[in-house]
Amino acid sequence: MSQPEALSRGDESPDTASAVSPQTQIVSQHIVEIVSDSGEGAQTAGQMFGTVSAKMGNGVWTVEIIPAEIEPPHRSRSGASGNRIRIGREAVTNMGDAADVVVAFNEQVLYSRIDVNALKPGTTLFIESKWADDPDEAVREQYAEALADFRERGYQIHEVPMEQECLRIVPDPRRGKNMWVLGLLCAIYERDVSHVHAEIEQKFKRKGQKIIDANVALVDAGYAWARENIPLRIRVPVSPTAEPQVVMNGNRAAALGIMAAGIEVCSMYPITPATSVSHYLAAAFHKSGGMIHQAEDEISAIGFALGASYAGKTPVTVTSGPGFALKTEFIALAVMAELPIVIIVVQRGGPSTGLPTRVEQGELLAALFASPGDVPKIVMAPSTIEECFHFTVTARKLAETFRGPVIVLTDANLATGQAPFSRPEVQEDWLAPPIDQSEWDPTVAPYQWDPATGLSQRPIPGQRNGMYVLTGLAHDERSKVAYESEINQRAMKMRSRKLHTLFRTLKPPKVYGDPEGDLLVVGWGSTRGAIEEAVDRVRQDGGKVSALHLRILSPLEPGLDEIFKRFKNIMTVEINYSDDEDDPYTVPETRRYAQLAWVLRARTLAPVDCWSRVPGIPLPPGQIEAELRRRLGL
Amino acid sequence: MYGLKKDWDLEPRVRQFVLADYQSNVPRWCPGCGDSAVLSALQRLARDEQLPPEKTVVVSGIGCSSRLPHYMKTYGFHGLHGRPLPVACGVRSRRPDLHVFVVTGDGDNCAIGTAHWIHAIRYNMKMTVLLFDNNIYSLTKMQTSPTTKRGDFSYTHPMGAPLNPLDPLSVTLAITNASFVAQTIDWNPMHVEATIRAAHAHPGLSFIRILQRCPHYNPMVWQPLQQDPSLIRLLVHPDGIPADDTVRKIFKNQLEHDPADLSAAKDIAAATDAVPVGLLHRNVNAERYDFATAQGLTMETDERVQAIQAEIDRFLV
Numbered sequence: 001m002s003q004p005e006a007l008s009r010g011d012e013s014p015d016t017a018s019a020v021s022p023q024t025q026i027v028s029q030h031i032v033e034i035v036s037d038s039g040e041g042a043q044t045a046g047q048m049f050g051t052v053s054a055k056m057g058n059g060v061w062t063v064e065i066i067p068a069e070i071e072p073p074h075r076s077r078s079g080a081s082g083n084r085i086r087i088g089r090e091a092v093t094n095m096g097d098a099a100d101v102v103v104a105f106n107e108q109v110l111y112s113r114i115d116v117n118a119l120k121p122g123t124t125l126f127i128e129s130k131w132a133d134d135p136d137e138a139v140r141e142q143y144a145e146a147l148a149d150f151r152e153r154g155y156q157i158h159e160v161p162m163e164q165e166c167l168r169i170v171p172d173p174r175r176g177k178n179m180w181v182l183g184l185l186c187a188i189y190e191r192d193v194s195h196v197h198a199e200i201e202q203k204f205k206r207k208g209q210k211i212i213d214a215n216v217a218l219v220d221a222g223y224a225w226a227r228e229n230i231p232l233r234i235r236v237p238v239s240p241t242a243e244p245q246v247v248m249n250g251n252r253a254a255a256l257g258i259m260a261a262g263i264e265v266c267s268m269y270p271i272t273p274a275t276s277v278s279h280y281l282a283a284a285f286h287k288s289g290g291m292i293h294q295a296e297d298e299i300s301a302i303g304f305a306l307g308a309s310y311a312g313k314t315p316v317t318v319t320s321g322p323g324f325a326l327k328t329e330f331i332a333l334a335v336m337a338e339l340p341i342v343i344i345v346v347q348r349g350g351p352s353t354g355l356p357t358r359v360e361q362g363e364l365l366a367a368l369f370a371s372p373g374d375v376p377k378i379v380m381a382p383s384t385i386e387e388c389f390h391f392t393v394t395a396r397k398l399a400e401t402f403r404g405p406v407i408v409l410t411d412a413n414l415a416t417g418q419a420p421f422s423r424p425e426v427q428e429d430w431l432a433p434p435i436d437q438s439e440w441d442p443t444v445a446p447y448q449w450d451p452a453t454g455l456s457q458r459p460i461p462g463q464r465n466g467m468y469v470l471t472g473l474a475h476d477e478r479s480k481v482a483y484e485s486e487i488n489q490r491a492m493k494m495r496s497r498k499l500h501t502l503f504r505t506l507k508p509p510k511v512y513g514d515p516e517g518d519l520l521v522v523g524w525g526s527t528r529g530a531i532e533e534a535v536d537r538v539r540q541d542g543g544k545v546s547a548l549h550l551r552i553l554s555p556l557e558p559g560l561d562e563i564f565k566r567f568k569n570i571m572t573v574e575i576n577y578s579d580d581e582d583d584p585y586t587v588p589e590t591r592r593y594a595q596l597a598w599v600l601r602a603r604t605l606a607p608v609d610c611w612s613r614v615p616g617i618p619l620p621p622g623q624i625e626a627e628l629r630r631r632l633g634l
Numbered sequence: 635m636y637g638l639k640k641d642w643d644l645e646p647r648v649r650q651f652v653l654a655d656y657q658s659n660v661p662r663w664c665p666g667c668g669d670s671a672v673l674s675a676l677q678r679l680a681r682d683e684q685l686p687p688e689k690t691v692v693v694s695g696i697g698c699s700s701r702l703p704h705y706m707k708t709y710g711f712h713g714l715h716g717r718p719l720p721v722a723c724g725v726r727s728r729r730p731d732l733h734v735f736v737v738t739g740d741g742d743n744c745a746i747g748t749a750h751w752i753h754a755i756r757y758n759m760k761m762t763v764l765l766f767d768n769n770i771y772s773l774t775k776m777q778t779s780p781t782t783k784r785g786d787f788s789y790t791h792p793m794g795a796p797l798n799p800l801d802p803l804s805v806t807l808a809i810t811n812a813s814f815v816a817q818t819i820d821w822n823p824m825h826v827e828a829t830i831r832a833a834h835a836h837p838g839l840s841f842i843r844i845l846q847r848c849p850h851y852n853p854m855v856w857q858p859l860q861q862d863p864s865l866i867r868l869l870v871h872p873d874g875i876p877a878d879d880t881v882r883k884i885f886k887n888q889l890e891h892d893p894a895d896l897s898a899a900k901d902i903a904a905a906t907d908a909v910p911v912g913l914l915h916r917n918v919n920a921e922r923y924d925f926a927t928a929q930g931l932t933m934e935t936d937e938r939v940q941a942i943q944a945e946i947d948r949f950l951v
Contacts, residue, residue, distance in 0.1 A: 307724020
């Protein structure tokens with residue numbers, strides 16, 4: 001077959017085989033989805049398409065489409081599995097709105113996407129055509145009805161004999177259709193297939209050359225078929241980047257951050273969607289001298305971690321909502337006894353078991369306040385996949401400097417989304433230093449709080465003359481159990497003071513857009529890209545709206561009063577529950593706000609409003625945009 | 635204890651620890667509390683073994699006995715109710731150089747912390763676990779514990795405990811990878827000390843259930859055993875807990891039991907006609923998780939950095 005011409009990296013005007021044909025669209029960004037039954041490999045194909053696009057120099061953001069069950073029934077709406085890939089000329093920061101191109105392995109899984117408004121009139125649809133000839137009459141009917149419906153909805157439909165074409169190469173097309181489709185997309189999007197070949201080799205190298213060859217053949221066949229039969233070409237130009245890029249999802253970024261922080265102990269219990277951090281570490285951690293402990297439960301996981309911390313190794317534990325709740329008592333101990341630990345919470349939908357695989361920003365208040373008594377602690381929230389890496393490195397240092405837990409709140413959106421970012425250059429001083437085993441000055445108490453900062457040095461077992469008994473009971477500077485009123489008051493004050501000390505080192509957050517206007521949208525965590533894109537669109541139409549994204553939630557970043565003063569209205573946009581103000585059954589006096597809004601109202605006394613939703617999927621920029629326009633009367 | 639020890643040397647030791655080096659605050663247990671005898675035995679063991687106080691960590695949960703770390707002049711971790719074992723495993727995970735002791739009670743270990751008990755036994759990381767079993771919750775003033783005898787009064791069961799007690803020995807022996815299971819009595823300090831000594835020497839997790847008297851809330855529970863030593867079955871064997879003549883003279887009901895015989899150990903634990911005292915089971919070859927958790931400890935910083943760089947490179951586009 002003919003090899004495609006490569007769009008080399010940074011090359012915006014390829015003038016060879018992929019010259020502009022009448023059907024070539026040149027666009028600044030495009031959204032493509034691949035959906036299949038669970039087990040048909042649409043996720044793998046989507047991830048590879050994302051990686052290959054990043055390799056070619058495009059901005060990329062991918063979102064996993066995950067069924068709730070491991071083996072849902074075939075051809076069911078609930079079983080849709082796949083990937084959304086948004087590619088752009090510039091960096092892509094969020095999943096965007098409706099898809100431009102969708103490849104569906106059957107019509108039923110496509111309906112699950114239609115249900116969440118993932119398609120729009122005009123979306124180009126590539127659908128497996130074999131259902132038209134299915135031996136089961138019911139299936140044939142379903143397919144025919146769906147196709148008529150899709151036409152009515154205004155999709156550009158291409159029926160594609162995926163299975164029939166795959167059968168020329170492999171005996172079981174259920175294992176290989178995804179690669180054939182990947183080839184098809186590569187032809188349409190003018191991707192360099194040699195990148196795909198390299199990806200396949202990497203992914204399947206353990207399975208042997210035969211498997212690699214079969215997959216390469218499938219990709220090439222899909223590519224050739226599309227070149228022959230599909231006239232459509234979509235070109236998303238690339239912007240060259242000077243720095244080398246890596247591409248990964250947020251959980252892998254966090255896992256690599258754990259390694260780059262010099263953390264040696266990860267103690268965890270499996271929980272969706274946090275577990276893949278551990279999966280990655282389990283395979284890689286030993287290379288940098290770390291160990292992963294899968295404990296018998298969430299409580300034990302953090303207990304083990306705090307034991308390691310007490311013995312001098314700042315650990316990490318990785319969890320999600322329900323597990324985070326179970327860890328509450330130990331987190332309070334870490335605050336009380338001042339034990340450094342990094343706690344990564346990959347937020348999912350709650351309450352209770354909630355939406356295990358889906359995104360929510362529901363743990364902010366729990367991170368800040370859940371505990372018996374007052375628990376001053378540091379809470380951070382990465383807003384990009386890149387920050388999932390760097391914040392983890394920073395969190396370890398903060399935990400040790402401020403001698404306590406640091407909670408890093410990510411979410412299912414960051415955890416499973418993939419995006420390229422500048423390759424981090426690991427510095428030796430990112431890593432934890434070796435345990436101090438020098439002799440301890442016996443005149444220094446184990447909690448000799450500096451009155452100005454609340455900071456103190458901790459003795460590590462092995463240090464002579466440093467012996468002390470850590471306790472979760474109220475204690476004095478010498479860690480002696482103390483019930484005296486004044487000692488308790490002072491100890492609480494010292495632990496709180498540490499947050500003031502950190503606060504004094506923080507810089508005010510930067511406003512995105514004008515520093516003044518009609519509306520300021522405040523966000524935190526993974527919503528950043530979508531909020532800023534929405535703000536951009538509204539500003540283009542003259543809306544005086546700006547955005548502010550907070551990445552340290554405890555202590556809150558400085559300068560908020562000053563920033564808020566310059567806007568007529570302030571609102572948060574969050575993925576958690578709040579009562580809508582205009583709900584006729586909501587009583588204004590008891591309206592329940594989104595989580596950051598609660599915190600900002602309490603902190604600034606400003607009348608901060610909110611708009612939040614719990615759709616279980618990331619907020620599309622278009623939905624935020626619509627709300628902003630409504631608020632601004634545009 | 636008197637005269638020359640086997641390892642005596644003409645040269646003075648750089649550091650010679652005496653009992654006072656392990657003694658901290660005056661214990662605030664009730665007069666007559668069995669905990670004091672165990673504390674003394676632990677301090678004597680530390681002195682005899684010359685454990686550097688800074689290399690010794692005593693981890694406890696919550697309860698009367700869990701106050702023990704405060705009375706040791708070593709490192710200590712007085713943590714949460716039921717959770718000393720996860721903490722101790724974490725301490726051990728990257729610190730093979732430390733001597734780790736765990737102090738727990740029948741409420742701490744056999745009720746709220748049961749999950750950790752089972753899994754810590756299975757992990758078999760080197761540490762000595764002392765279960766102080768007085769069959770009652772004392773710190774919280776007399777509630778039923780899982781080991782409270784059926785029919786005994788408590789404030790949570792004023793009509794008498796409704797169920798038969800859980801047997802910590804049978805449970806522990808049934809756990810996969812249990813490698814050292816012993817029972818002793820707080821009113822015989824010689825046997826307590828000999829048991830802790832054997833436990834500390836064991837390469838793995840040693841579990842000792844100590845029948846411990848609570849003079850305040852459960853004073854009668856071990857009285858029959860104290861008054862009639864024949865109700866105690868002393869386990870004797872060359873591989874068992876050394877029992878000297880004074881011990882053998884008191885406990886005439888003796889059974890030759892090879893601690894390698896796990897099946898016999900289970901029968902002994904389950905027997906209702908006498909209470910076993912001694913070593914029920916030992917397996918020095920049981921798998922140890924602390925060998926796995928210590929992997930990579932010696933890696934140098936530049937090696938680590940190189941490895942991380944290489945790992946990041948796998949994601950280059």
